[in-house]
Amino acid sequence: MQSLDVAPVGAHVPAPAGWWETWRERLQRRLDAWFSDPALYRWAIANPLTRWVTRRRTEKLFGLMAGFVHSQVLLSCVRMGLFVRLKEEPQTLEALAQQTKIEQPALQRLLLSAVALGLLEHRSMSRFGLGPLGAPLARQDGIAAMIEHNNLLYQDLLQPVEFLRDAWGGSMAGYWPYAHGKMPALDAAAPGGVALEPVARYSELMASSQNFVLQEILNSYPLAGHRRLMDVGGGKGRFVSAVARQYPGLELALFDLPPVLEVARSALQVAGLHSRVHLHPGSFLTDMLPSGADVITLIRVAHDHCDASVRDILRNIFQALPSGGTLVLAEPMAQAAGERPQPSDAYFHYYLLAMGAGRLRTHAELAGLMHDSGFGSVTLLDNAMPIHARILVGTKP
Numbered sequence: 001m002q003s004l005d006v007a008p009v010g011a012h013v014p015a016p017a018g019w020w021e022t023w024r025e026r027l028q029r030r031l032d033a034w035f036s037d038p039a040l041y042r043w044a045i046a047n048p049l050t051r052w053v054t055r056r057r058t059e060k061l062f063g064l065m066a067g068f069v070h071s072q073v074l075l076s077c078v079r080m081g082l083f084v085r086l087k088e089e090p091q092t093l094e095a096l097a098q099q100t101k102i103e104q105p106a107l108q109r110l111l112l113s114a115v116a117l118g119l120l121e122h123r124s125m126s127r128f129g130l131g132p133l134g135a136p137l138a139r140q141d142g143i144a145a146m147i148e149h150n151n152l153l154y155q156d157l158l159q160p161v162e163f164l165r166d167a168w169g170g171s172m173a174g175y176w177p178y179a180h181g182k183m184p185a186l187d188a189a190a191p192g193g194v195a196l197e198p199v200a201r202y203s204e205l206m207a208s209s210q211n212f213v214l215q216e217i218l219n220s221y222p223l224a225g226h227r228r229l230m231d232v233g234g235g236k237g238r239f240v241s242a243v244a245r246q247y248p249g250l251e252l253a254l255f256d257l258p259p260v261l262e263v264a265r266s267a268l269q270v271a272g273l274h275s276r277v278h279l280h281p282g283s284f285l286t287d288m289l290p291s292g293a294d295v296i297t298l299i300r301v302a303h304d305h306c307d308a309s310v311r312d313i314l315r316n317i318f319q320a321l322p323s324g325g326t327l328v329l330a331e332p333m334a335q336a337a338g339e340r341p342q343p344s345d346a347y348f349h350y351y352l353l354a355m356g357a358g359r360l361r362t363h364a365e366l367a368g369l370m371h372d373s374g375f376g377s378v379t380l381l382d383n384a385m386p387i388h389a390r391i392l393v394g395t396k397p
Contacts, residue, residue, distance in 0.1 A: 004357075227294050
């Protein structure tokens with residue numbers, strides 16, 4: 001794993017600040033000693049003024065320990081189709097046991113666990129219905145697809161310390177062949193001369209999970225002022241399809257690896273959009289991007305690659321854009337120094353490690369890479385759901 005990047009020192013933590021940092025470090029060490037003292041715990045839990053703090057921290061720690069069980073409850077509900085079943089109408093334990101072929105005592109424990117997690121809820125006449133967290137899963141296929149996909153990550157993490165020593169030896173790394181430069185072998189009998197099954201598999205997952213990201217982009221950055229958009233690494237074409245419907249006068253292009261574009265071609269034909277989107281096969285790491293687009297989008301691509309590759313991609317984009325052209329980069333980003341830590345960062349750090357390429361970067365790191373590639377002005381947009389993606393917009397001088 002020597003090819004993996006290490007985040008620059010200071011990218012996620014504040015830099016030392018003289019005497020203030022020295023005093024702060026001493027205070028933090030004293031607090032560490034206090035908080036780990038059993039006597040302080042007994043005092044805090046007995047004091048009505050501090051009990052809520054101790055209780056909340058204990059619940060958070062228990063949640064970390066129980067998180068694997070929670071994820072398996074969620075996966076079980078998805079695999080058994082409970083959210084889809086209960087979308088039609090609430091059902092009793094007896095009815096669900098008959099449909100799922102699972103004994104009532106075991107199934108009841110799953111259902112009660114799902115209620116505790118907010119996935120399901122109790123309804124009248126001893127029935128179970130959709131809970132506030134389960135309702136979106138009954139409507140959004142992309143969420144269910146990602147939950148099922150994450151089972152690969154669960155399997156890789158069964159021995160967590162061994163995973164850190166050999167993160168690329170698991171199922172997740174095998175799912176994403178391009179992360180290791182291992183695209184499917186040529187197959188003269190297959191359409192387009194390649195075996196498309198692995199490509200279609202991960203392209204479909206990327207497309208189904210992209211709905212939330214593309215809505216964040218379309219809601220945050222208006223494309224009305226542009227003439228031609230090219231989506232680089234756009235996979236199956238889900239984003240350009242959404243743009244085509246919202247901006248009928250905008251010229252569109254899609255650039256990706258040849259086997260990926262074979263999958264995209266079929267999807268665009270089914271959607272009736274093949275004539276709207278120009279397909280450009282190639283590798284953004286080794287091939288020059290075609291010119292002509294005044295706005296280029298790079299969606300959930302940079303975090304799949306090391307810093308050197310990201311610089312190559314960004315320079316390639318910079319060369320393809322005209323003066324005044326725009327790059328819109330969207331992907332999950334790590335919290336920067338001074339921002340409130342987010343548990344989602346932990347997920348993405350480990351997912352990308354298991355995938356075997358790239359890393360989660362802060363918006364400042366990505367903006368720095370864009371500046372290094374020639375972009376003069378880089379702006380972080382304010383979007384409604386940054387957990388799905390944050391958006392940087394860069395302009396070529």
